[in-house]
Amino acid sequence: MKSLKAQNHPLSNSQYEIELLESPDFGISFVQKLDESQLYPLKPLHIETLQINMGKMCNQVCQHCHVDAGPDRKEIMTREIMEDCLKVIEKNNIKSVDLTGGAPEMNPDFRWFVTEIRKIGKDINIIVRCNLTIILANPKFHDLPEFFKKNRIEVVSSLPYFSAARTDAQRGDGVFEKSIKALKMLNDVGYGIERSNLILNLVYNPSGAFLPGSQEGLQAEFKKKLGNNFGVSFNALFTITNIPISRFLDYLIRSGNYEGYMEKLIESYNPNAAANVMCRTSISVGWDGFLYDCDFNQMLDLKVETPQSQHISDWDNFTLKNRNIVVNQHCFGCTAGAGSSCGGATA
Amino acid sequence: MKTYYNPEDLKKFGKIGEFQKSMADKFFDYYGEVFKEGALTAREKALIALAVAHAIQCPYCIDAYTVDSMEKGCDEEQMMEAVHVAAAIRGGASLVHGTQMMNKVKELSM
Structure with a gap:
């Protein structure tokens, strides 16, 4: 399967996506909902997490990917941008660095970057969003579990279901089997094992046009099924709602589920989840160094609304801490039900 | 085409109180209580509701509890076993x- 960009698909144009998201009349906008909750304009609480998108290149082409990542995407972060990121991390007391992609491990400077972040602070929580199959994709990646362990990385990996049918439907044929093998490799070096202090968290996102159920209930089910059926263990399960942009938006439209899904997100709006959205405590950095309120805004090319501090090389902590967060209709995805963030439910 | 059942009507279920509020309020309070985690998990209750929906052949309930079962992580095999x-x-x-x-x-x- 090719990326939307390689297909020259209209949804690979972020302006078209935004117009599409804004065009149907669902009776209320996200801005109005935030206003009703006395949260508009949405302001940061503090900046403790830097989420860095190291590139759109990936060995998988998942049906729901909001990045539209895949092997045909060549955009990756340069070492020069990474050096700017390191300066920001060091100077601004960033507590958590969340590396994502694409497959961040495919960036040739990935290991150098991780090692340099670790040199800045032994207590910085470094998260790698590992798609699992990358570990098996090429012999040069087979030692990633040891590398993660050496650098005390928190590994966060997507596994949409505990069976092959639903996982492969979303992430590609054979992905479930490879993911289980990779999880066992991570378990073998201590990841996800009680009292090892090596954290392996899984991400559940629904394989279709429905919302995730209770994080606690799904975690219990995943622990039971993965433990009993495959001998795999992990620490926590994060439930994440699919945001209606990019490939997931394409799926919603093609399957006739777009309006029903948006209505469900809107009717499930939870003001407590809105108060705890991740963009209030983090900044997202694109592969080219531009700054965004979150990874989803990044994919819609909605940059932070601070022209004087819109690139990692122009980072101004005071300006960014006092900015207004850019919101649009897709933000209903983070505020539905128990809420959704890169760390799971928020309310 | 006109039919007796309209999927859009499911969204109006919460409005039955317009004609009789106190009974509707009591019903929905009870309904909410029934489906909370208890001695049975919310997931187990969703599967029971899905089975009952088929037994009473309520199209609204079948739609609602198919979605609810999927949200709670049930797979196709489990849902069909409930049916x-x-x-x-x-x-x-x-x-x-x-x-x-x-x-x-x-x-x-004789």
């Missing part, structure tokens, strides 16, 4: 009355 439970009980309920028929036949026969 088979409903079918077995419904089929069994017919067949067990065969004993009544047999009793009557025997009562009337």
